[in-house]
Amino acid sequence: MRFKRLSAGLLAVLLVVLAGCGGSKPAATPAPKEEPKQEKPANPWGIEKLVIGFVPSSDAAGIETKVQPMSDYLSKELGVPVTTFVGTNFVGVVEAMGSKQVDIGFLNPLSYVLAHNDYGVKPILKSVRKGSFRYRAQLTVRAEDKIPKCDAKKDPTCKETFAALKGKKLAFVDPASTSGYLYPASFMKNAGINIEKGQHFSDTTFAGSHDNAIKAVYNKTVDASWTFEDARARGSKEFADVNQKLEVVAYTDWIPNDTVSVRKDLPQDLAVKLQVAFMNYASTPEGKKVLQDLYEIDNFAQGRPADYQPVIDMAKNMGIDVKAELTKPKK
Numbered sequence: 001m002r003f004k005r006l007s008a009g010l011l012a013v014l015l016v017v018l019a020g021c022g023g024s025k026p027a028a029t030p031a032p033k034e035e036p037k038q039e040k041p042a043n044p045w046g047i048e049k050l051v052i053g054f055v056p057s058s059d060a061a062g063i064e065t066k067v068q069p070m071s072d073y074l075s076k077e078l079g080v081p082v083t084t085f086v087g088t089n090f091v092g093v094v095e096a097m098g099s100k101q102v103d104i105g106f107l108n109p110l111s112y113v114l115a116h117n118d119y120g121v122k123p124i125l126k127s128v129r130k131g132s133f134r135y136r137a138q139l140t141v142r143a144e145d146k147i148p149k150c151d152a153k154k155d156p157t158c159k160e161t162f163a164a165l166k167g168k169k170l171a172f173v174d175p176a177s178t179s180g181y182l183y184p185a186s187f188m189k190n191a192g193i194n195i196e197k198g199q200h201f202s203d204t205t206f207a208g209s210h211d212n213a214i215k216a217v218y219n220k221t222v223d224a225s226w227t228f229e230d231a232r233a234r235g236s237k238e239f240a241d242v243n244q245k246l247e248v249v250a251y252t253d254w255i256p257n258d259t260v261s262v263r264k265d266l267p268q269d270l271a272v273k274l275q276v277a278f279m280n281y282a283s284t285p286e287g288k289k290v291l292q293d294l295y296e297i298d299n300f301a302q303g304r305p306a307d308y309q310p311v312i313d314m315a316k317n318m319g320i321d322v323k324a325e326l327t328k329p330k331k
Contacts, residue, residue, distance in 0.1 A: 043078070043079040043080050045080075045267050045270055047080050047270075048080075048081070049080060049081040049082065049083055050074070050078070050080050050081070050082045050083070050103045050104065051082075051083050051084070051085050051096075051101065051102045051103050051104070052067070052071065052074075052082060052083070052084055052085065052102070052103070052104045052105070052106070053085045053086070053087060053093040053096055053097065053102035053104065053105040053106065054067070054084070054085070054086050054087070054093070054105075054106050054294075055087065055090055055093055055106060055107065055108060055111065063084070063086050063294070064084045064086060066290060066293050066294050067084055067290065067294060068084075069286055069290055070281060070287065070290050070291075071083065071084060073277070073281050073284075073286075073287070074274075074277055074278075074281070077273075077277040077280075078270075078273060078274070078277060085101065085102050089176075090108070090110075090111045090114075090176040091111075091114070093105050093107065093111065094107070094111055094114050094115040094118070094119070094121075097115055097119060097121055097261075097263050098115070098118060098119035098121075098263075100263060100265075102263070103262060103263055103266055104260060104261070104262050104266075104274065105121070105259075105260070105261050105262075106258065106259075106260055106294075106295065107121075107258060107259050107260075107261050108176070108177070108178055108258045108259075109178040109255060109256055109257075109258060109259070109308055109311045110176060110177070110178045110182055110311065110315070111176065112258075112259045112261055112308055112311070113308065113311050113312050113315055115261060116261075116305065116308070116312075117312075119263065119264060120263075120264035121261045121262065121263060121264060122261060122262055122264060122271070122305065123259040123260070123261045123303035123304065123305060123307065123308065124259075124260055124261065124262055124271050124274060124275050124278075124302070124303055125259065125260040125275060125278055125279070125300040125301065125302065125303045126256060126257050126258070126259055126260075126300070126301055126302075126303035126307060127257040127258050127259075127260075127295065127297040127298075127299075127300060128257065128297070128298050128299040128300060128301050129257065129296060129297065129298050130298065131298070132257075133256065133257045133301050133307075134254040134255060134256055134257060135179065135228055135229050135254070135255055135257060136179070136183075136228075136229045136251045136252050136253070136254055136255060137178075137179040137180065137183045137184050137187075137226050137227065137228060137229065137251065137252040137255065138226070138227060138228070138229045138230075138231065138248045138250070138251050138252075139161070139184070139224055139225075139226055139248065139249050139250040139251070140213075140214060140217050140224065140225055140226075140227060140231070140232065140246050140247070140248055140249075141165075141217065141223060141224045141246070141247060141249050142217060142218075142220070142223070142245060142246060142247075143244065143245060143246065143247045144245075145223065147161060147164045147165060147224070147249050148160040148161050148164055148249070149161065149247075149248075149249045149250070150249055150250040150251075152250075152251070157190065157191035157192070158191060158249075158250045159191070161249050161250050162188070162191060162193050162200070165200075165201070165223065165224055166200055166201075167201070167202050168201060168202060168222075168223035168224060169201060169202055169203040169204075169205070169221075169222040169223050169224075170195070170201045170203070170204050170205075170222060170223070170224050170225065170226075171204070171205050171206070171207045171213050171216050171217070171221075171222040171224070171225040171226070172184065172185070172204065172205070172206050172207070172213070172225070172226055173206065173207055173208070173209060173210055173212075173213050173225075173226065173227060174206055174207075174208060174209070175206065177210075178255055178311065179226070179227065179228040179229075179252070179255055180210060180213065180226055180227055180228065181206075181226070182311070182314060182315065182318065183252040183253065183255055183314065184226035184252055185318060186252075186314045186317055186318050187252045187253070189317075189318065190317075203222075205222065207222075207225060210227040210228055210231045210234060211231075211234045213225035213226070213227045213231070214227060214231050214232055214234060214242070214246070215238070215239075217246055218239055218242060218245060218246060224249075229251070232246055232248075253310075255310075255311070256307045256308055256310070256311065258295070259303050259308070260274075260278060260300065260303070261303075262274065275302065278300050279299075279300050282297070282298075282299045282300050283299075
């Protein structure tokens with residue numbers, strides 16, 4: 001009986017102890033704190049990737065390497081992977097935009113005209129160089145030849161200048177070049193100059209690049225060449241005296257700078273985001289370096305179709321098939 005009473009007493013004590021604990025459940029273990037997640041831009045367009053197309057280069061792999069930091073930046077800002085396409089020729093980039101293989105294209109003015117005419121491509125940006133969104137083509141000769149400089153105010157057709165070049169050799173850059181062919185050819189047509197070989201000039205040829213066109217004059221392969229304005233700077237690394245040996249004797253009308261364009265059915269809000277992202281990137285130290293190395297671009301400004309109407313009008317004035325000009329074999 002004593003054992004039973006002791007057991008009962010012990011039980012009573014245990015009950016009191018439990019009651020003193022309130023019969024509460026063990027305290028819950030605090031949940032581990034989650035690390036704050038970095039928010040990624042939403043991709044409301046359902047686009048798997050965006051492809052940027054670039055005009056031809058002898059070093060296609062070099063372009064891809066140069067623009068990789070820009071692609072990475074855009075991918076992060078838009079929440080969409082951005083990849084690169086480098087065309088084998090000017091038309092290749094245009095056709096790729098028409099078939100939706102390329103969404104964004106860095107197009108020179110003449111390529112833009114073709115892309116706009118055939119596929120409704122729209123410019124969202126124009127490049128800025130040295131504070132300007134336009135440039136000119138220049139006619140370069142050797143200083144020793146004493147070719148008269150054109151005073152456009154007194155002689156808009158540069159009659160004296162072209163008269164002094166009669167029977168000499170002339171180089172353009174490329175049939176696809178706005179400043180190295182289209183604008184100069186139209187300028188001379190308006191001045192009554194027949195640019196076909198053996199007409200006003202003893203020979204007309206395509207140098208293939210602005211650098212080569214300058215070198216051809218310096219090396220006396222040709223007597224004059226058309227390039228973009230200030231192209232002599234390209235030759236200064238190889239020829240220290242290029243600015244003394246060569247001089248500019250004529251300029252064309254102003255040309256709008258090259259474009260960043262998008263295919264016509266790219267969502268409008270995405271096009272706006274691209275505008276902002278490109279302009280923001282151009283303001284960063286990395287962006288400034290990449291764009292300078294790529295196409296000597298300092299910045300971007302908003303681009304509009306109306307900016308390029310003069311190029312369209314000039315192509316019509318020349319009576320040319322833009323696609324034929326872009327694919328014309330070099331002479």
